[in-house]
Each structure stands twice: as structure tokens, then as C-alpha cells.
Amino acid sequence: MENNVILSVKDLRxxxxxxxxxxxxxxxDIGKNEFVTLLGPSGCGKTxxxxxxxxxxxxxSGEILYKGEDIIHLxxxxxxxxxxxxxxxxxxxxxVAQNVAFGPDLRGExxxxxxxxxxxxxxxxxxxxYEKRKISSLSGGQQQRVAIARALINKPDVLLLDEPLxxxxxKLRREMQLELKRIQxxxxxxxIFVTHDQEEALTMSDRVAVMRSGEILQLGTxxxxxxxxQSAFVADFIGDSNILAGTMVRDRLVRFLNCxxxxxxxxxxxxxxxxxxxxxxxxxxxxMEDPIEGVPQGVVESLLFKGVHYEMKVRSGDSVLLVxxxxxxxxxxxxxxxxxxxDIQVMHKSDCSPDVLKRHADRAK
Amino acid sequence: MKNKALTLPFVLWAMIFIVVPLVMIVWYGVTIEExxxxxxxxxxxxxxxxxxxxxxxxxxxxWQKRAVVSLSNFKRMLEPTYLRLLLxxxxxxxxxxxxxxxxxxxxxLILTGRDFKRPxxxxxxxILPMWMNFLxxxxxxxxxxxxxxxxxxxxxxxxxxxxxxxxWLLARGVRRRIIFLYNENAVILGMxxxxxxxxxxxxxxxxxxxxxxxxEAAADLGASPAKSFMRVTLPYSLPGVLEGITMVxxxxxxxxxxxxxxxxxxxxxxxxxxxxxxxxxxxxxFGATLSLLVMVxxxxxxxxxxxxxxxxxxxxxxxxx
Numbered sequence: 259m260e261n262n263v264i265l266s267v268k269d270l271r272x273x274x275x276x277x278x279x280x281x282x283x284x285x286x287d288i289g290k291n292e293f294v295t296l297l298g299p300s301g302c303g304k305t306x307x308x309x310x311x312x313x314x315x316x317x318x319s320g321e322i323l324y325k326g327e328d329i330i331h332l333x334x335x336x337x338x339x340x341x342x343x344x345x346x347x348x349x350x351x352x353x354v355a356q357n358v359a360f361g362p363d364l365r366g367e368x369x370x371x372x373x374x375x376x377x378x379x380x381x382x383x384x385x386x387x388y389e390k391r392k393i394s395s396l397s398g399g400q401q402q403r404v405a406i407a408r409a410l411i412n413k414p415d416v417l418l419l420d421e422p423l424x425x426x427x428x429k430l431r432r433e434m435q436l437e438l439k440r441i442q443x444x445x446x447x448x449x450i451f452v453t454h455d456q457e458e459a460l461t462m463s464d465r466v467a468v469m470r471s472g473e474i475l476q477l478g479t480x481x482x483x484x485x486x487x488q489s490a491f492v493a494d495f496i497g498d499s500n501i502l503a504g505t506m507v508r509d510r511l512v513r514f515l516n517c518x519x520x521x522x523x524x525x526x527x528x529x530x531x532x533x534x535x536x537x538x539x540x541x542x543x544x545x546m547e548d549p550i551e552g553v554p555q556g557v558v559e560s561l562l563f564k565g566v567h568y569e570m571k572v573r574s575g576d577s578v579l580l581v582x583x584x585x586x587x588x589x590x591x592x593x594x595x596x597x598x599x600x601d602i603q604v605m606h607k608s609d610c611s612p613d614v615l616k617r618h619a620d621r622a623k
Numbered sequence: 624m625k626n627k628a629l630t631l632p633f634v635l636w637a638m639i640f641i642v643v644p645l646v647m648i649v650w651y652g653v654t655i656e657e658x659x660x661x662x663x664x665x666x667x668x669x670x671x672x673x674x675x676x677x678x679x680x681x682x683x684x685x686w687q688k689r690a691v692v693s694l695s696n697f698k699r700m701l702e703p704t705y706l707r708l709l710l711x712x713x714x715x716x717x718x719x720x721x722x723x724x725x726x727x728x729x730x731x732l733i734l735t736g737r738d739f740k741r742p743x744x745x746x747x748x749x750i751l752p753m754w755m756n757f758l759x760x761x762x763x764x765x766x767x768x769x770x771x772x773x774x775x776x777x778x779x780x781x782x783x784x785x786x787x788x789x790x791w792l793l794a795r796g797v798r799r800r801i802i803f804l805y806n807e808n809a810v811i812l813g814m815x816x817x818x819x820x821x822x823x824x825x826x827x828x829x830x831x832x833x834x835x836x837x838x839e840a841a842a843d844l845g846a847s848p849a850k851s852f853m854r855v856t857l858p859y860s861l862p863g864v865l866e867g868i869t870m871v872x873x874x875x876x877x878x879x880x881x882x883x884x885x886x887x888x889x890x891x892x893x894x895x896x897x898x899x900x901x902x903x904x905x906x907x908x909f910g911a912t913l914s915l916l917v918m919v920x921x922x923x924x925x926x927x928x929x930x931x932x933x934x935x936x937x938x939x940x941x942x943x944x
Contacts, residue, residue, distance in 0.1 A: 314839055334842040335851075341843045347836035351858055360854075361844040412844065 262289045264448055265311065265416055270320035272306050272472075280306040282472040283320070288416075288450060293442050295451045297459040298469035299495070304452045305344075307469075308418050311450065312341045324416075340409035341418040345425065346401045348393045354380070354404055355389035361412040379407040382441065399430045406441065416448045423458065435462050456496045460484060468492045470610070484537075489605055490614040493535035500541065500579045501618045503611075504534040504604070512604055515554040515574055519597060523604035533605045533615070538582040540601035543572070544594040558591045571621070578621045651911030653697075654690040661685050696912040705896065709916065712893040715807065715882075716875035719814040720822075723871045724864065726815070727822030731863075732856070734823075735830045746827065753820050761813055761884045768803035768812075768885075775800050805887035813885035814875050821870035829863030830856060865928055873921055893917055 265288040272281040281303045288294050296304035309315035311322060313334035322330050329337055340361075348357050355376050362372040380386055383403035393401065402422055409417055419438075423431045439462050442449045453459055459466045460480040467477045476483060476492045487493035490501050504514030509524030514534045526532055544550055556574035570581045572593060579595070587593060661673045664680075674680050699705070730749070734742045752760060767773045779799060782789035803809060833856060841851035879894035893913065900910025
């Protein structure tokens with residue numbers, strides 16, 4: 259990994275004129291051919307970070323190393339990095355081919371060679387034969403592909419994508435996610451992708467950086483982020499979850515919902531206050547006749563059919579828990595709840611725990 | 624078009640303030656005045672009775688005049704004197720427009736710059752003088768430029784302070800008092816000053832509307848600021864430039880006050896002559912004929928500009944097809 263790093267962000271800070279801290283010291287290493295996603299709610303600094311890498315935002319302090327060289331003082335047009343903009347920023351006075359050829363034309367490359375290359379690029383993004391079309395005659399998804407072709411024709415080592423799928427409808431978005439992933443794999447270009455859609459981030463990325471308030475809270479593979487969230491915020495942001503306040507009785511034993519559960523985590527100290535996350539699909543419902551002892555009990559409060567599974571809300575004391583199961587239990591049924599030790603994720607308390615816990619507790623109302 | 628009644632106010636307005644005056648100008652333009660014809664009949668008692676064409680008789684000598692359709696004013700209009708005036712007007716207007724464009728475009732560009740703080744304030748400062756009376760503004764220039772004006776007195780003081788400079792300038796035939804006013808350059812200066820904001824405003828407006836992300840995209844694809852100006856800003860600002868040219872050129876062709884004040888009557892333009900016809904010379908018919916001439920020239924100019932605009936769009940169209 260170490261010598262494979264193509265882009266390295268070091269303690270990057272961006273403070274806006276009005277004093278707002280958009281990035282509060284972010285560090286991130288991105289490897290060659292990697293697909294890294296910056297994920298977070300709006301205002302978390304993900305776009306600012308991307309714009310710093312692209313050269314459109316001047317950081318207050320910190321370094322951006324591209325192949326080991328600090329590029330912070332290089333203007334965008336001198337960086338070997340290309341961007342797919344959020345609203346594509348295609349040139350409306352030029353046609354599809356002219357848009358794609360913009361970069362090569364600027365470099366004064368041979369027209370015939372460029373024309374061939376443009377056709378090849380358009381073919382790759384599934385727009386073969388669209389050369390002469392007007393930008394305004396294209397659909398959102400087609401414009402998006404033109405924007406990608408326009409960036410990729412320059413053969414950048416790093417491609418920045420700023421929520422490129424945000425304007426597309428769900429079906430098209432799914433298609434484009436796969437398409438982008440394919441293009442990334444085939445071209446071998448490093449993708450840095452910004453999104454606020456956690457599903458998109460999990461589907462496409464090699465690694466995901468979850469951001470909040472100008473900081474990276476957690477960086478890891480999609481599996482890591484989903485299964486081992488390190489804070490209530492990450493757990494809450496990624497996927498559906500039950501986040502509960504708990505106490506670490508001792509290593510490998512945690513107490514929440516007034517019951518004690520064996521778990522796989524340790525090192526928190528005895529009687530430490532912690533946050534617990536249990537994914538809805540990991541909460542198993544058992545009938546009251548089940549001989550299992552020492553587990554929380556509850557009553558099914560609502561039942562929704564979601565296609566692949568049923569979504570149930572189960573009240574247990576003051577808490578209401580979200581349960582996903584392929585097996586429906588009628589509303590009013592009393593159930594026992596079981597969680598396997600490896601499905602309990604124990605997290606340190608963080609500054610946003612109160613917020614997240616309150617929101618999850620509010621489900622009970 | 625469904626509810627014609629709604630368009631009535633506009634139609635009425637257009638009739639009263641556009642169509643009728645235009646028709647009147649055309650009518651005046653194609654007619655001349657001549658005394659109404661009459662015959663003198665000497666009565667036996669020696670008195671004279673005047674008989675008009677319609678047979679009515681009067682003892683007073685008829686003084687009325689009547690308008691007769693005649694193209695003689697058109698013939699007069701084509702005399703070299705007037706054509707020369709028209710040519711000078713066109714020349715002055717073209718120079719004014721070119722200078723306004725050369726000054727106005729960079730100003731508009733700077734004002735829309737990303738690093739430029741408070742563009743609205745600066746724009747306001749640029750336009751503020753335009754809220755003053757037009758004559759006052761022009762008189763101010765005169766008091767700056769006249770022979771014993773501010774500029775000349777500064778130059779005089781400077782030359783007094785630096786005798787070497789004074790000698791050097793004298794040796795080159797530069798007089799102590801430089802005559803700035805009452806020549807073509809003074810007229811052009813007055814026009815540029817008065818019309819510059821009409822060039823800046825439309826250009827500023829279109830450049831300001833250009834999506835910044837397009838400039839970022841150009842930079843991202845490797846365009847230096849100069850190249851992204853040539854490839855993005857310039858083509859997008861063209862409509863504003865054309866509008867600015869129209870807004871400056873048309874009033875510049877027809878102006879008369881500036882040439883009278885700054886030119887001191889030594890640089891008459893076609894507008895001055897037209898104004899003269901309605902004033903001192905009191906020949907409304909010839910004035911109207913000359914107005915028609917100017918109107919045709921302006922229309923031809925606008926048509927040419929419009930064609931540029933369209934051609935531009937067509938060539939875009941062609942490129943796209």
C-alpha cells in the first residue's frame with residue numbers, strides 16, 4: 259500500500275472567510291486504481307475536500323501530495339486530475355464530440371486522432387454515434403456519460419466525481435453505478451467519488467471515508483464501515499440500525515435493554531458507558547415458547563412488507579427496535595429477541611451519541 | 624392571441640407614440656412646402672383680389688403654404704455636404720463604439736471576476752455619474768478641458784515647476800495652452816464618457832450569468848485563464864457585446880448636443896443639421912428627410928448586427944449538425 263499511494267492529503271484545513279471550518283485537518287492516502295468514496299451528509303466537507311484536490315478551493319493549511327509532489331499551489335489546469343462535476347458543466351455551445359474533445363483540442367492534439375479517440379470514449383460510455391448531438395437534446399443520464407467521457411479522454415491518473423449521479427432517477431442511478439465501477443476497473447484510473455448516498459458508497463467503493471463536520475470519522479472497506487462502525491454517527495448514517503446506550507460489564511460482556519449479552523468486543527474497561535449498534539437483520543425474533551433465557555422480550559408494534567423482507571417495529575420497555583425478517587409476525591405478538599455475539603457492535607461514546615440516541619429513542623413515541 | 628382585448632392598450636400606445644409620429648416623419652420627409660397658388664385679379668377700382676384654386680376670393684394676399692409631394696429634399700440630401708456630415712457622424716460613432724468596447728469589456732470582465740469584492744458597489748460608482756444631468760456632465764468636461772480649464776492650469780503649473788520640461792515641450796512646438804476642446808477628439812471623448820456605461824452594463828450582465836462551473840470545467844480540462852476566456856467567456860458574452868454596440872452606436876450616430884458643446888459647432892454632425900432644420904432653419908421637411916436617411920442607416924446597421932448574431936447561431940447550429 260505504502261508505495262502504491264498516488265494521492266496523499268495531509269492535515270488539510272479549509273476555513274471559509276466567515277470563519278466556518280469546512281475541513282478541520284483531514285488526512286487521507288489514496289492508492290493507485292482505488293475507488294474511494296467520500297460519504298457524508300451535506301455540509302460535511304466532502305465536496306470541499308474534492309474541490310481542494312481538483313484545485314478549485316484553496317486550503318488554509320495542509321498538503322496535497324500527488325505522486326509525492328505538493329500540488330497545492332498548482333492551478334486546476336496544471337493538475338493531471340480531471341473532474342466530473344455535479345451538474346456536469348458541459349459546454350452548451352458545443353456538441354457532444356466537441357465537448358469530449360475539449361481537453362485534447364486545448365493540448366493541440368491531432369484532430370483526426372482526437373476524433374477517433376472521441377468515438378472510442380463515447381462507445382465506452384454507451385453513447386456511440388452521439389457525436390453531433392446537441393447537449394440540450396440529451397437526457398440527464400446521457401449528459402452524465404458525456405461528462406465522464408470528457409474527463410476520461412484526458413487519461414487522468416485520478417478522476418474526481420462530485421455526486422455525479424445525484425440528478426438521476428433510481429433505476430438509472432443503479433445502472434450508472436455499475437457502469438462507473440466497470441469503467442473504473444477497465445481504465446485502471448483512481449476514482450475519488452463524492453456522495454451522500456450510503457448505498458451508492460457501499461456498492462461501488464473499495465474504501466469509504468465517512469465524513470462529518472469537516473472530519474473523516476471512519477475510513478475503511480464497505481464491509482468494515484457497515485459491520486464495524488466505530489461511532490454512533492457512522493452506524494446511524496450507514497444503513498438501518500438500532501443504536502442503543504449500553505454498559506460494558508467487562509470484556510466480552512455488554513449490558514443493554516436490561517439484559518446482558520456476550521459479545522466479541524473488549525478493551526473498553528469495566529462498567530464503561532458505550533453505544534451499541536445492532537443491525538435490524540441481526541435481531542432474530544423467537545416465539546415465547548422458545549426455551550432461550552435472559553434475552554429481551556417485546557411486542558410487535560407494526561409490520562410493513564418491504565419486498566425482500568418484512569420490517570417490524572418491536573417495543574421492549576422504553577425502546578422500539580427495528581427488525582428485518584423474511585418471516586412476518588402479526589402485530590401484537592409477544593416475542594423474544596436474540597442477537598448473536600458477533601452481531602453486536604460496541605462503540606465508544608462520541609460527541610454525537612446524544613443526538614443519535616435521542617433520535618433512535620424518539621422512534622418509541 | 625386568444626384575448627385580443629388585452630393587447631389593445633399596447634396597440635393603442637404603439638399607434639399613438641410610434642406609428643403616428645413615424646407616418647408624420649415620412650409625410651414631412653416626402654413633401655415640401657410651397658405657397659398656395661393664387662391669381663391676382665385687378666379690380667376696376669385698382670384694388671387687388673386674390674382668387675384661390677378652389678375659387679374662393681379674398682382681398683388679403685394669401686400667406687398660407689401647403690405641402691406638396693416632392694422628392695427634391697431627397698435630391699438635396701444627397702448633396703456632398705450632407706453625405707460628408709453623415710460620413711463624419713458614422714466615423715465618430717464607430718470610433719466611439721470601438722473605444723467604449725475596448726474600455727468597457729475589460730471593466731465588465733474585472734467586475735465579474737471571482738476575486739473582485741463588492742462588484743455591485745463598483746458598478747454603482749460607474750453608473751452614478753449617469754444619474755446626473757447629461758448637460759451638466761458635458762459642461763463639467765468643458766470646464767476641465769477648456770483653454771483656461773483645470774487640465775491646462777495643471778499642465779501650466781507642471782511646466783512652471785519643471786523648466787526643463789517646459790523648454791523641451793516648447794522646442795517641440797507644444798504650446799503653453801493646449802487646445803483640447805472644439806475638435807473631433809473632444810466630441811469623441813464626450814461621447815465615450817456619456818455612453819460607456821451603456822457598453823459595460825449589457826456585457827457585465829451576460830458575463831455575470833455565465834455558469835462558473837463552465838469556467839471550472841474548462842480549467843479542469845487544461846485551459847489556462849487566457850484559453851478559457853477565449854473558449855468560454857468570449858463566445859458566451861457575444862450577445863452582450865452586440866447589445867452594447869447597439870446601445871452605444873445608435874445614440875452616437877444621432878447625437879447633437881455633445882458635438883455642439885464639446886465641438887463648439889466646429890464639428891457638426893448629422894444630428895446637428897437635423898436639429899437645425901427644426902430650429903433655426905425651420906425647414907421641418909428637410910429635417911424629416913435627413914431623419915429618414917439616418918433611420919435607414921441605423922436600420923441597416925442593426926440589420927448587419929442582427930445577421931452577425933444569427934450567423935453566429937447558425938454556425939453553431941451547423942457545427943452541431
